[in-house]
Amino acid sequence: MAVDLPAVPQSTGIDSVMVGLVDRAAHGLWALGRAGMAPPESETSWQAVEQYAIQLIASGDYLTYGSTGEIDVNRVERTGWKVHSQELADAGMIALDAAIRRDVDGVLAAGDNLVTVCESCHEEYRLAPPMEGTVGPAR
Ligand code: HEC
Numbered sequence: 001m002a003v004d005l006p007a008v009p010q011s012t013g014i015d016s017v018m019v020g021l022v023d024r025a026a027h028g029l030w031a032l033g034r035a036g037m038a039p040p041e042s043e044t045s046w047q048a049v050e051q052y053a054i055q056l057i058a059s060g061d062y063l064t065y066g067s068t069g070e071i072d073v074n075r076v077e078r079t080g081w082k083v084h085s086q087e088l089a090d091a092g093m094i095a096l097d098a099a100i101r102r103d104v105d106g107v108l109a110a111g112d113n114l115v116t117v118c119e120s121c122h123e124e125y126r127l128a129p130p131m132e133g134t135v136g137p138a139r
Pocket residue numbers: 014015018019022023026063071075081084085088114117118119121122125126127128129130131132133
């Protein structure tokens with residue numbers, strides 16, 4: 001059972017966490033489904049898939065803690081924020097479970113599920129149009 005600890009002050013904003021962590025981990029998983037991409041063959045590449053999944057789980061947890069960004073206050077205080085963040089952690093758990101079983105189809109299905117998790121939160125909370133690939137200031 002989780003211990004109820006006081007909130008840890010955040011050191012960066014949501015946009016930075018998205019660009020620097022969530023997006024990279026997700027693309028690591030999605031790369032598996034890309035045409036011409038061979039499924040992981042070595043132990044090392046399966047471990048990389050596990051690590052991407054773990055990064056998504058930790059990101060989901062992290063997003064519930066809050067943010068330093070002024071722009072983020074109105075996001076993290078809304079009730080739906082925690083729900084969407086939890087969905088991200090859950091999607092990571094599903095991917096991790098499949099990766100541990102070395103189940104390629106399971107990881108692909110987890111990747112499809114992940115897309116809907118990203119999109120449903122973005123629909124509700126992302127103000128700016130997508131700027132994929134750019135790293136904004138920490139806010
Ligand atoms: C809990 C809500 C939430 C979830 C889940 C979420 N995002 Fe985000 N994401 C945001 C918000 C809010 C922003 C806008 C941050 C800003 O502009 O300050 C954002 C911004 C981004 C950005 C920055 C550039 C852009 O396009 O605006 C990327 C890239 C991104 N998200 C990728 C993802 C991916 C990939 C996933 C799923 C694996 C995901 N996000 C899941 C809330 C979420």
